[in-house]
Amino acid sequence: MDFFTWVIITAGFGMAFGSLGTAIGQGLAVKSALEGVARNPGASGKILTTMMIGLAMVESLAIYVFVVSMIILFANPFKDVVLELVAG
Amino acid sequence: MDFFTWVIITAGFGMAFGSLGTAIGQGLAVKSALEGVARNPGASGKILTTMMIGLAMVESLAIYVFVVSMIILFANPFKDVVLELVAG
Amino acid sequence: MDFFTWVIITAGFGMAFGSLGTAIGQGLAVKSALEGVARNPGASGKILTTMMIGLAMVESLAIYVFVVSMIILFANPFKDVVLELVAG
Amino acid sequence: MDFFTWVIITAGFGMAFGSLGTAIGQGLAVKSALEGVARNPGASGKILTTMMIGLAMVESLAIYVFVVSMIILFANPFKDVVLELVAG
Amino acid sequence: MDFFTWVIITAGFGMAFGSLGTAIGQGLAVKSALEGVARNPGASGKILTTMMIGLAMVESLAIYVFVVSMIILFANPFKDVVLELVAG
Numbered sequence: 001m002d003f004f005t006w007v008i009i010t011a012g013f014g015m016a017f018g019s020l021g022t023a024i025g026q027g028l029a030v031k032s033a034l035e036g037v038a039r040n041p042g043a044s045g046k047i048l049t050t051m052m053i054g055l056a057m058v059e060s061l062a063i064y065v066f067v068v069s070m071i072i073l074f075a076n077p078f079k080d081v082v083l084e085l086v087a088g
Numbered sequence: 089m090d091f092f093t094w095v096i097i098t099a100g101f102g103m104a105f106g107s108l109g110t111a112i113g114q115g116l117a118v119k120s121a122l123e124g125v126a127r128n129p130g131a132s133g134k135i136l137t138t139m140m141i142g143l144a145m146v147e148s149l150a151i152y153v154f155v156v157s158m159i160i161l162f163a164n165p166f167k168d169v170v171l172e173l174v175a176g
Numbered sequence: 177m178d179f180f181t182w183v184i185i186t187a188g189f190g191m192a193f194g195s196l197g198t199a200i201g202q203g204l205a206v207k208s209a210l211e212g213v214a215r216n217p218g219a220s221g222k223i224l225t226t227m228m229i230g231l232a233m234v235e236s237l238a239i240y241v242f243v244v245s246m247i248i249l250f251a252n253p254f255k256d257v258v259l260e261l262v263a264g
Numbered sequence: 265m266d267f268f269t270w271v272i273i274t275a276g277f278g279m280a281f282g283s284l285g286t287a288i289g290q291g292l293a294v295k296s297a298l299e300g301v302a303r304n305p306g307a308s309g310k311i312l313t314t315m316m317i318g319l320a321m322v323e324s325l326a327i328y329v330f331v332v333s334m335i336i337l338f339a340n341p342f343k344d345v346v347l348e349l350v351a352g
Numbered sequence: 353m354d355f356f357t358w359v360i361i362t363a364g365f366g367m368a369f370g371s372l373g374t375a376i377g378q379g380l381a382v383k384s385a386l387e388g389v390a391r392n393p394g395a396s397g398k399i400l401t402t403m404m405i406g407l408a409m410v411e412s413l414a415i416y417v418f419v420v421s422m423i424i425l426f427a428n429p430f431k432d433v434v435l436e437l438v439a440g
Binding site: 267277286304306315317333346 | 365372374381383385387403414
Binding site: 178182187189193194197199200207212213219223225226229231236244247248252254257258261 | 266268269271272273275276277279280281283284285286287288289290291292293294295296297298299301302303305308311312315316319323326329330333337338343347350
């Protein structure tokens with residue numbers, strides 16, 4: 001049963017730590033975008049485009065963690081093995 | 089069973105910590121790109137190209153972690169050995 | 177069985193921590209490259225070349241960790257020894 | 265068996281922590297090189313030479329860790345001693 | 353057997369932490385050298401000489417750790433004592 005307990009803990013906290021860093025990274029990016037628009041409003045279109053591309057790249061890192069969490073929860077390759085071990 | 093539990097924990101938290109640092113690294117890069125576009129909108133094309141190359145290099149680090157996580161989950165070289173040890 | 181458990185933990189978390197630092201290092205480099213292109217777009221070719229050399233050197237550090245992880249997973253020199261110890 | 269377990273842990277995490285610091289060090293060096301090329305593109309040749317020497321010195325530190333990891337994995341001087349102790 | 357286990361852990365992690373700090377130190381040194389060459393390319397010869405002396409001094413710190421790791425691994429002065437204690 002430890003196994004299933006840790007599956008839940010890992011999916012939840014893994015996603016949490018993964019988005020912790022990702023959020024700091026995106027925060028740094030948005031912060032600069034806002035400072036940039038404030039300093040040079042005429043360039044706001046270009047700044048917005050660059051920000052979206054950058055944020056999408058950072059977002060992809062959080063998506064990797066999300067994919068691993070979903071695999072662990074819904075397509076766990078060790079579920080059957082562990083169930084047999086417990087049953088046997 | 090400890091083995092399978094730790095496989096899950098490692099895949100989940102490894103990916104999480106891997107993207108934690110990667111996201112901060114990419115955030116630093118995007119931050120500078122945005123400051124650069126704000127200060128010098130005329131160079132936004134060159135800045136965007138440079139940013140994409142840099143982000144791709146950083147992204148590769150997260151992909152290494154993703155590959156190791158996937159190997160651990162779906163092509164675990166020690167799965168059979170451990171199952172035999174448990175069964176025997 | 178502890179042995180196989182820790183092989184997995186080491187490969188996954190080792191790669192994670194290895195890319196955590198490497199990503200921050202590369203982020204610092206890309207950050208400066210982007211600031212440089214913004215300040216002096218005419219030098220973007222030279223900046224890009226220098227950045228690629230620098231990023232490749234930093235990337236090599238992550239590749240060392242990746243190589244050690246792969247050796248531990250797929251060419252583990254102690255696998256047979258441990259299996260004999262467990263069996264005997 | 266603890267011995268073999270810790271050999272793996274040490275090789276993997278040692279390499280990981282070794283490249284964590286090395287990568288930050290190289291990142292700092294590349295960062296300055298890029299700022300230098302941006303400020304003074306005419307000196308890019310001299311800056312690149314100095315950067316390569318510096319990066320090679322830092323890289324050597326990661327190579328020391330890699331050498332120790334490889335010795336521990338493939339030329340472990342205590343392997344036979346431990347095997348005799350376990351067998352005897 | 354604890355003894356041999358800790359010999360390995362000490363050699364590996366000692367080298368890893370030793371180069372972690374040394375690498376950051378060298379990175380700071382190279383960073384300043386590069387800033388200096390960029391600001392005053394005419395002094396690049398003198399800056400390079402000074403940097404090499406500085407890096408060699410920092411490198412020596414990593415070499416101390418490397419030497420201690422090698423002594424611990426290959427010329428361990430307590431190996432025989434421990435073996436007698438285990439056997440006796």
